[in-house]
Amino acid sequence: MAAAPLLEIDDLRLAYATERGTVRAVDGVGLTLRRNEAVVILGESGCGKSSLAKALLRTLPRNAYAPEGRVRLDGAEVLGLPEERFRRQVRWVRIALVMQAAMNALNPVVRVGEQVAEPLRIHRGCSRRQAAARAAEAFAEVGIPGDFLQRYPHELSGGMRQRAVLAMALVTEPDIVVLDEPTSALDVLTQAAIMNVLKRIKRDRGVSFVLITHDVATSSEIADRVALMYAGQVVEEASAEAFFTAPAHPYSQMLMASVPRLHQPEPPQPIPGRPPSLLEPPAGCRFAERCPQRFDRCSEPPPALPLGERHRVRCWLHATGGGRP
Structure with a gap:
């Protein structure tokens, strides 16, 4: 069946x-x-x-x-x-979305790690520390080094920005x-x-x-x-x-x-x-x-x-x- x-x-x-x-x-x-x-x-x-x-x-x-x-x-x-x-x-x-043109989907004045963690705080009620830890796991899952969490979008290559947007979509599972x-x-x-x-x-x-x-x-x-x-x-x-x-x-x-x-x-x-x-x-x-x-x-x-x-x-x-x- x-x-x-x-x-x-x-x-x-x-x-x-x-x-x-x-x-x-x-x-x-x-x-x-x-x-x-x-x-x-x-x-x-x-x-x-x-x-x-x-x-x-x-x-x-x-x-x-x-x-x-x-x-x-x-x-x-x-x-x-x-x-x-x-x-x-x-x-x-x-249902989550990975938008076209990752640079346009990211806030240029907010660190990437904070943006990936944000859906967890809004939709899952996680604390800032819990959200940051899960964001680091999501980064590792898509192949981004952990120190990139503290970077701004313009400091990432096109491929890394796309991975970051993918991590943002996956972080709430x-x-x-x-x-x-x-x-x-x-x-x-x-x-x-x-x-x-x-x-x-x-x-x-x-x-x-x-x-x-x-x-x-x-x-x-x-x-x-x-x-x-x-x-x-x-x-x-x-x-x-x-x-x-x-x-x-x-x-x-x-x-x-x-x-x-x-x-x-x-x-x-x-x-x-x-x-x-x-x-x-x-x-x-x-x-x-x-x-x-x-x-x-x-x-x-x-x-x-x-x-x-x-x-x-x-x-x-x-x-x-x-x-x-």
Whole structure:
């Protein structure tokens, strides 16, 4: 019998009010995450990946409408919780966030050790001494020397700052850590080191990860499952093995064909065109304008069609009796 999901996202929607109109950044996203599982959310810039993370943590800008849909944590609905209760029971207690651009996530005039210890004092009620001791343990866990606790953010390298932000997310021992482009500003060797830290923490502590990235190569290092987003929707959700070896959605196939590989006989193939505006998304399949396999039924919005256990694809080519004639 399969384990019950730790996190269930069902028909999640998030929109922003702008001068040009309403941007539907997250539009009907469904996703599941189990314990000790890493789900990678892939997609181009502007597809709604980071907005999904903000909706989960409810760290929304002022122009965002209240998220709609259902988010269940261990079977309990949390999206509709009052803000104060959500802050005390969920944010940084059950779900923590590693934000993009670590330097922007750290206060430049507060020592790093104090910033890592702060969530323990706020959410766990620890004394200053207890919090400092646990912060030192978290630093050691992510590979930062103990004397770095007394340093300011500008005194750390990019890789060390990213490790410090990771320690800040882990220090309260949450069930889930959401990582928003955690390696995007780092060199290749530092990226590899950070991914090794994440794999070790997942193995040793059983933490579940939601990794948001556009980097296919980096995501393959840790992924158990992959959810590919396009224009605010998840167009394919599959196991990492199925996605990376036999992707089903045309966008997934073209994305994998665009990734450079060693000993690849053909050069990487670019994906022509550009994503649609989320101010006025297409009525039918949102990838249709760029899809070489489109046909008449693509003018209708495709549902998320099941292909196997926990494998879904939003494409009419996989509908029973609904494929290309």
